[in-house]
Amino acid sequence: MTALRSARVRRTMLVKRAVAATMFAAALIGGTSPVLAEKRFFTIAAVEPKGSATTDKEPFPEAALPDGGGYVLRKPDAGSRWEVSTYIWMPSQIVVDQGDEVTLEFIGINGSSHPTTIRGIDKTIVVKRGTVTQVRFVADKAGVFQIECATHRPSMTAEIIVNARR
Numbered sequence: 001m002t003a004l005r006s007a008r009v010r011r012t013m014l015v016k017r018a019v020a021a022t023m024f025a026a027a028l029i030g031g032t033s034p035v036l037a038e039k040r041f042f043t044i045a046a047v048e049p050k051g052s053a054t055t056d057k058e059p060f061p062e063a064a065l066p067d068g069g070g071y072v073l074r075k076p077d078a079g080s081r082w083e084v085s086t087y088i089w090m091p092s093q094i095v096v097d098q099g100d101e102v103t104l105e106f107i108g109i110n111g112s113s114h115p116t117t118i119r120g121i122d123k124t125i126v127v128k129r130g131t132v133t134q135v136r137f138v139a140d141k142a143g144v145f146q147i148e149c150a151t152h153r154p155s156m157t158a159e160i161i162v163n164a165r166r
Contacts, residue, residue, distance in 0.1 A: 037099035037138075042091070044158065046127055046149070048110035050085040070155030087111055087152035094158070096139045098165040104135045111152065118160070120145040 060082045065071035074083040087110065096102055106127045108114065114127040118135065120143060125133050127149075142164035149156035 037101065038097070039101045039103070040096050041103045041105070042094050043105045043107060044094075044147075045090045046087065046106065046108050046111055046114050046129075046156070047090050048085050048087050050083060052081055052083040055080040055082065066154055068153035068155075070149075070152040087114075087149065087156040089147060089149070089156060089158035092158040093161065095161045095163065097163045098139055098142050100139045100162075102137055102139055102160075106133045106135070107131075108133075113151065114149040114156070115151060116147060116149050118145055118147050121160070 055076050060076055061073065061084075065073050065084075070087050072083075072085045076082040094104075106114075106116070106125065108127045108129040108131055110129070112129050115124075116127055117124050120141075121137055123135050123137065125135060127133050139160075139162040142162050145160045145162065147158040147160065
């Protein structure tokens with residue numbers, strides 16, 4: 001009986017160690033440990049990068065840019081200087097985890113007004129130059145959610161990626 005009992009104790013201890021080692025390894029890689037929600041804060045700027053050239057160095061492009069107000073191509077002036085610009089959100093991609101409390105702080109730098117929608121999160125705002133507009137929400141569903149300025153399509157878009165809770 002003593003030998004049998006001793007074997008059972010050893011087997012029980014081995015099983016407990018194996019279970020503990022498995023749980024530890026899973027926690028290290030995030031397999032079974034709960035994901036804790038975080039408070040996340042992002043600043044998103046409405047910017048207009050520009051570039052220019054003179055026709056003696058670079059010819060004015062013949063192809064038209066896409067419609068929508070997001071791209072601007074100015075013909076050469078009297079000094080033969082031409083300019084191209086685009087409106088963008090910077091950063092253009094934000095990644096959070098499901099359950100996170102998210103604050104987006106939009107700052108209008110270029111462009112007088114940006115009527116903006118965050119699709120799937122059902123938020124609509126107007127970002128104006130020189131002002132800060134905040135949007136707060138809980139990332140309660142996983143997916144990719146588009147941020148779109150109605151005035152400056154197709155370039156002034158961004159996305160919020162919400163990773164699924166593990």
